Amino acid sequence: MEHYYQKEIECASREQILEIQNQKLKEQVQHVWDNVPYYRKKMEKAGVSPSDINSVEDLHKLPFLSKKDLRDAYPYGLCGVPAKDCVRIHSTSGTTGKRVVAFYTQGDIDLWEDCCARAIMAAGGTADDVVQVSYGYGLFTGGAGLHGGSHKVGSLTIPISSGNTERQIMFIRDLSATIICCTPSYAAYLAESMKEMGLKPEDIPLKAGIFGAEAWSEEMRKDIENTLGIKAFDIYGLTELSGPGVAFECCEQNGMHINEDHFIAEIIDPDTEEVLPEGSQGELVFTAIDKKAFPMIRYRTRDICKLSREKCSCGRTFVKMAKPMGRSDDMLIIRGVNVFPSQIETVLLEHGYQANYQIIVGRVNNTDTLDVHVEMTPEMFTDNVMDITKAQNELVAGLKSMLGIKAKVTLVAPKSITRSEGKAVRVIDNRKI
Amino acid sequence: MSVKQVSVFMENKPGKMCEMTDVLAENNINMRGLSLAETEGFGIVRIIVDDVYETTTILKDAGYINKLTSVVIAELPDVPGGLNQILKVFASEKINLEYMYALSSEGSSFDKAYMVFRVSDHKAAEAALTRAGIRVVTQEDISSL
Numbered sequence: 344m345e346h347y348y349q350k351e352i353e354c355a356s357r358e359q360i361l362e363i364q365n366q367k368l369k370e371q372v373q374h375v376w377d378n379v380p381y382y383r384k385k386m387e388k389a390g391v392s393p394s395d396i397n398s399v400e401d402l403h404k405l406p407f408l409s410k411k412d413l414r415d416a417y418p419y420g421l422c423g424v425p426a427k428d429c430v431r432i433h434s435t436s437g438t439t440g441k442r443v444v445a446f447y448t449q450g451d452i453d454l455w456e457d458c459c460a461r462a463i464m465a466a467g468g469t470a471d472d473v474v475q476v477s478y479g480y481g482l483f484t485g486g487a488g489l490h491g492g493s494h495k496v497g498s499l500t501i502p503i504s505s506g507n508t509e510r511q512i513m514f515i516r517d518l519s520a521t522i523i524c525c526t527p528s529y530a531a532y533l534a535e536s537m538k539e540m541g542l543k544p545e546d547i548p549l550k551a552g553i554f555g556a557e558a559w560s561e562e563m564r565k566d567i568e569n570t571l572g573i574k575a576f577d578i579y580g581l582t583e584l585s586g587p588g589v590a591f592e593c594c595e596q597n598g599m600h601i602n603e604d605h606f607i608a609e610i611i612d613p614d615t616e617e618v619l620p621e622g623s624q625g626e627l628v629f630t631a632i633d634k635k636a637f638p639m640i641r642y643r644t645r646d647i648c649k650l651s652r653e654k655c656s657c658g659r660t661f662v663k664m665a666k667p668m669g670r671s672d673d674m675l676i677i678r679g680v681n682v683f684p685s686q687i688e689t690v691l692l693e694h695g696y697q698a699n700y701q702i703i704v705g706r707v708n709n710t711d712t713l714d715v716h717v718e719m720t721p722e723m724f725t726d727n728v729m730d731i732t733k734a735q736n737e738l739v740a741g742l743k744s745m746l747g748i749k750a751k752v753t754l755v756a757p758k759s760i761t762r763s764e765g766k767a768v769r770v771i772d773n774r775k776i
Numbered sequence: 777m778s779v780k781q782v783s784v785f786m787e788n789k790p791g792k793m794c795e796m797t798d799v800l801a802e803n804n805i806n807m808r809g810l811s812l813a814e815t816e817g818f819g820i821v822r823i824i825v826d827d828v829y830e831t832t833t834i835l836k837d838a839g840y841i842n843k844l845t846s847v848v849i850a851e852l853p854d855v856p857g858g859l860n861q862i863l864k865v866f867a868s869e870k871i872n873l874e875y876m877y878a879l880s881s882e883g884s885s886f887d888k889a890y891m892v893f894r895v896s897d898h899k900a901a902e903a904a905l906t907r908a909g910i911r912v913v914t915q916e917d918i919s920s921l
Binding site: 719720721724725726727728731732735752753754755756757758759 | 781783785786787792813815817818820822839840841842843845874894
């Protein structure tokens with residue numbers, strides 16, 4: 344039986360959703376015009392005022408907001424309410440040097456937790472479940488978001504945060520955790536550790552996992568599902584828009600329903616910035632229509648994906664976004680070719696390796712080099728150098744056909760690639776450009 | 777009859793071999809034979825030890841991927857032409873040799889040498905050597921060599 348947290352809205356008609364969106368959009372545009380000088384200036388520059396925005400149809404008239412705006416306006420420049428009305432901040436990891444600080448009112452926190460509660464229930468969660476939140480707690484949105492969502496569902500919540508794998512496994516088993524929330528790379532690591540301990544899927548009480556904050560492939564999903572004996576659900580979000588839960592997967596597991604009563608999605612051509620027709624692949628742009636402290640209007644996510652309005656068997660009417668190919672921030676341009684780490688991961692899993700890899704990009708004599716470090720596994724190891732080299736060459740050929748460029752494959756010792764207890768460091772770019 | 781060799785995956789980087797021998801030394805494991813096959817990126821260390829089970833357990837716990845491989849160890853006279861005798865047996869029986877290396881013997885007899893052979897068919901190789909009157913070493917013999 345399908346579970347819903349807010350069935351009326353999750354299964355509302357398109358007309359009802361549009362009505363909500365039109366109303367909230369108008370209010371939100373007025374709110375930023377009145378309260379955020381940075382936005383007002385942008386809108387004036389674009390020659391648009393709140394009276395021009397009467398419905399979702401008018402959205403395209405509004406200027407885009409990019410990560411650069413967030414940097415320029417740091418820290419308070421995009422805040423829509425005085426600090427005294429905010430109750431919390433969250434922040435991105437800032438590993439790429441672009442730390443984002445997002446503000447929340449109590450109302451913003453509430454709607455965000457509602458979104459996470461919808462995700463947990465879509466993954467089969469109810470008040471009878473025990474939810475282990477193994478996302479990092481703290482500035483990162485993962486822990487707080489799913490924690491709040493789990494409370495709203497009424498599930499018993501284990502706020503274990505990330506790390507300490509042995510303790511994670513102990514709690515899962517001792518407290519019979521049924522749902523785990525963490526990054527997919529950490530789920531893969533936990534799965535591998537449990538396998539090493541000799542645990543079989545039937546020894547692990549988990550039935551579902553909600554995994555996000557990183558790009559991951561279908562192959563990785565199958566791997567995690569088989570090893571842990573669970574259904575693995577994708578969840579999407581970004582700190583700028585509150586955190587995880589902007590979109591979530593249902594039982595169909597073929598795309599994530601966007602919470603359209605809070606977020607309006609558009610797909611644009613990242614180069615021309617033109618809005619593309621429904622079903623086209625392009626950059627995902629979001630407008631948060633009721634978040635007050637950190638109101639994002641036409642925020643460019645850099646994520647490349649497609650939207651689909653095909654009827655979903657789960658009963659939800661929210662538009663579905665396909666799993667992003669990767670964030671265009673993750674995208675590497677190597678010898679002029681676009682390469683996403685998720686493509687490399689797909690090839691590795693197809694060839695029997697695990698998703699423990701690191702991509703090292705360099706430049707020698709003005710030519711980019713791509714070196715993929717892959718951990719050797721007991722299954723792939725033999726005493727025969729020729730067999731190992733043959734498998735290695737097949738992997739090189741597989742990468743060539745997926746990426747269109749040649750990559751060098753280096754086999755490294757097991758567990759030598761830093762494991763992510765938060766987000767995996769998948770790419771090391773040594774190019775000095 | 778054949779002997780189990782422990783094959784270990786190793787990165788081809790400075791200090792890696794030393795890290796492994798540290799583990800073996802700490803656990804008081806004596807290697808009786810060793811050979812290293814290397815490629816550009818990785819190597820396979822092949823070792824012969826007295827206690828295969830103990831060694832593989834220790835290596836696994838230390839995070840090394842290893843596999844057991846059947847090899848044939850033959851005793852030969854430590855004189856010119858000693859190895860040649862054995863290879864002649866393999867040649868005439870059409871047994872293909874993948875690799876070989878020497879084993880250290882700490883015993884009293886200075887006139888004997890021991891060679892480790894990885895062959896296409898170790899059972900056939902052992903039978904052929906025995907027929908030719910050449911002594912084939914068993915796992916139990918290793919500690920007494």
